[in-house]
Amino acid sequence: MHLAIRGVSKTYANGVRALRDINLDIPRGMYGLLGPNGAGKSTLMRTIATLQEPDTGSITLGEPGSAPDGSIDVVREKDRVRRTLGYLPQEFGVYPSVSAERLLDHFAVLEGFTDRAARRRVVEALLRQTNLWDVRRERLGGYSGGMRQRFGIAVALLGGPSLIIVDEPTAGLDPAERVRFLNLLSEIGEQAVVILSTHIVEDVAELCSRMAIIDRGEIHLEAEPLAAIAALRGRVWRRVVSRAELPDIERRHRVICTKLQSGRTLVHVYDESLPGPDFEATEPDLEDVYFSVMGGHQGARAEAAASRVIS
Numbered sequence: 001m002h003l004a005i006r007g008v009s010k011t012y013a014n015g016v017r018a019l020r021d022i023n024l025d026i027p028r029g030m031y032g033l034l035g036p037n038g039a040g041k042s043t044l045m046r047t048i049a050t051l052q053e054p055d056t057g058s059i060t061l062g063e064p065g066s067a068p069d070g071s072i073d074v075v076r077e078k079d080r081v082r083r084t085l086g087y088l089p090q091e092f093g094v095y096p097s098v099s100a101e102r103l104l105d106h107f108a109v110l111e112g113f114t115d116r117a118a119r120r121r122v123v124e125a126l127l128r129q130t131n132l133w134d135v136r137r138e139r140l141g142g143y144s145g146g147m148r149q150r151f152g153i154a155v156a157l158l159g160g161p162s163l164i165i166v167d168e169p170t171a172g173l174d175p176a177e178r179v180r181f182l183n184l185l186s187e188i189g190e191q192a193v194v195i196l197s198t199h200i201v202e203d204v205a206e207l208c209s210r211m212a213i214i215d216r217g218e219i220h221l222e223a224e225p226l227a228a229i230a231a232l233r234g235r236v237w238r239r240v241v242s243r244a245e246l247p248d249i250e251r252r253h254r255v256i257c258t259k260l261q262s263g264r265t266l267v268h269v270y271d272e273s274l275p276g277p278d279f280e281a282t283e284p285d286l287e288d289v290y291f292s293v294m295g296g297h298q299g300a301r302a303e304a305a306a307s308r309v310i311s
Helices: 041-048 078-083 100-111 116-129 145-156 175-188 201-207 225-232 246-252 286-294 300-310
Strands: 002-011 017-027 029-034 056-062 085-088 163-167 193-198 210-215 218-223 236-241 254-261 264-270
Touching: 002 041, 002 193, 017 029, 017 041, 017 193, 017 210, 017 218, 029 041, 029 201, 041 163, 041 193, 078 085, 085 145, 100 116, 100 145, 116 145, 145 163, 145 175, 175 193, 175 201, 193 201, 201 286, 210 225, 210 286, 218 225, 218 286, 225 286, 236 246, 246 254, 246 264, 254 286, 264 286
Parallel strands: 029 193, 029 210, 085 163, 163 193
Antiparallel strands: 002 017, 002 056, 210 218, 236 264, 254 264
């Protein structure tokens, strides 16, 4: 299965240009859409999920190389898309006084599982897959944030969708729940196209074999995470400075990011060569890629190198 996005743009009635000529090819597996709040991630996810239409452009879902009549036009064939779509939005409501088992059974009826025995098997399998079987009879109002997210995934998986969209799924989860949820997504990604929309770099680094960075409605980088990291190698330098030194460092160098380390400030800068005797080379990570792209510091050569590795 493969999702092809071509020339998608969206401007809201208030004049905000949420998407600007988006072009992406998203294969089976985990795909990360990374960007800050307000970057256009949710607009793109809602468009793919058929909740709104683009002003221009096309979106198709199908097997790579398949005939046009074998693909689904996401914009024009909304009912066909919805039959193969699982969507977990950033915020979703539940009936707090109803148990997970009862509500999932209700959603299964709406999904078309009319045979009671078959429906019971499906509900049990999903509750076990999301590790909610032991708490299936507890009220959803008493669930933790991570448990509610896992219940949301169980609902999204009804019907065995081939396209799954999850929007900011780990925001607000504690570390243990985040790990459980990411492990669950990793399992799901083996069977479907899964788009993970997030502003959390670690989620993409841990899960996704391909990614895109979006900001102000535009795609600024599309690459494999490991290729994008490799393209930065030899261009990221670090130095520990005092807070008083930081303004001067920011004036003289292209600062990627700053972090606190033992009460002092660790600065990462982008430069084609050693920026000064007090700096040392450091192995880049996906956070360096993200902030260098967002800051406009990653040059065309680094982006071209990442593209060559993935092509």
